[in-house]
Amino acid sequence: MxxxxxxxxxxxxxxxxxxxxxxxxxxxxxxxxxxxxxxxxxxxxxxxxxxxxxxxxxxxxxxxxxxxxxxxxxxxxxxxxxxxxxxxxxxxxxxxxxxxxxxxxxxxxxxxxxxxxxxxxxxxxxxxxxxxxLGPDALDVSWAEFRARLALRRGAFKPLLLNQRVIAGVGNIYADEVLHRAGVHPKARPVDLSAEALRRVHRATKAVLKKAVKACGTSFRDYVTPTGASGDFGNSLAVYGREGECCRKCGSAIKRLRWPPGRSTYYCPSCQPEPNAR
Ligand SMILES: [Zn+2]
Structure with missing residues (x-):
């Protein structure tokens, strides 16, 4: 979408x-x-x-x-x-x-x-x-705002990133890409993370989105630009839609969770260890 x-x-x-x-x-x-x-x-x-x-x-x-x-x-x-x-x-x-x-x-x-x-x-x-x-825009949200909105949250990270009132702009594809880049498990709770890990998610959010804007987005199913062109970011996806393929960072097989309800989440089990396995 x-x-x-x-x-x-x-x-x-x-x-x-x-x-x-x-x-x-x-x-x-x-x-x-x-x-x-x-x-x-x-x-x-x-x-x-x-x-x-x-x-x-x-x-x-x-x-x-x-x-x-x-x-x-x-x-x-x-x-x-x-x-x-x-x-x-x-x-x-x-x-x-x-x-x-x-x-x-x-x-x-x-x-x-x-x-x-x-x-x-x-x-x-x-x-x-x-x-x-809508919360602050994900492309230019400051670290102070990001931390203020997320640091004490007890929910899992991925649904929080999908919540447009918290941060606006991130959906199912880029939430997975951001968390993989930051090395944070989608079910990790911000409240349990170190300030440094939270900061990695902030940096990853901006980096992933900037790169995807530059590539004119990801063409998944129905998306085209106003002139009918496709986005180019699809080849750069690190985890989304890549179940069973190799993680580009570590070579492990990408996993897929049927979660949150009605959605799929892709992650690398070694780059993004389960919260309780830390
Ligand atoms: Zn990996």
Whole structure:
């Protein structure tokens, strides 16, 4: 699913594509994903595209924004020549080009109704909603903030990293990569770790995400950039999706846990020893 590096790539790609263009209209092809379409005000100029955690925000000159939650498989892509791609839910018509919202698993939303009653909501309303639900951004969270939010936590590390209120932007793929790089077991509890180990996780979080942004993200299943390109980070993955393959650091076989519920976790049993085995 799109995590911080993929959302960042999408935001940058969209910025290049639609900044300065007017949004002329939108057409919803299905129900549920693009709420409040009927109240949609048209003819607003894009002032820029940004990102908060895994969310993409399209800002307009009039002081409004469109908040895009990409869910598990949401894509914003330039309309290709020929027929519409399967699972296209919405066509956003800009001056000179159409942008499509494509989402096979239908878990994404464009400005959900719990954020605002119109699809383009006042910037400050969107910002307030994000402030209330998203912790500091994982790409630039400071050590002091990271420590303050995690050091005393008694939960397992991986679910904490997935919790967007704690740190925003990390999902299932990069949480595994970060913990492997830091040499910390996914079930270790921050409260039990030394300050030094916690610091390694902080450094690893930023290093892994920076590297993945540079590679334009990881193309797993449905992710593509706004121009339809794939991300390149897949070949750099150290553990995610590599069950039974060799750890690139130590050669041990990568293990997979069916945990937390509904997800998989990949780790190296020797680089990331079980907490009680320490
Ligand atoms: Zn290893």
């Amino acid at each position: 799109p995590e911080l590096p993929e959302a960042e790539t999408i935001a940058r790609g969209l910025d290049a594509l639609i900044r300065g263009r007017r949004l002329l209209g939108a057409r919803s092809l299905t129900k549920g994903i693009c709420e409040r379409l009927s109240k949609y005000p048209v003819d607003a100029r894009v002032s820029g595209v940004s990102r908060r955690g895994k969310k993409v925000l399209v800002h307009f000159d009039e002081g409004t924004a469109l908040l895009v939650s990409l869910g598990m498989s949401g894509q914003l892509r330039r309309r290709p020549n020929g027929p519409l791609p399967k699972h296209t839910h919405m066509i956003l018509r800009f001056e000179g080009l159409d942008l499509l919202y494509v989402d096979p698993r239908r878990l994404g939303r464009l400005t959900p109704s719990r954020v605002a009653t119109t699809m383009l909501a006042p910037d400050r309303e969107v910002a307030r909603w994000c402030d209330g639900r």
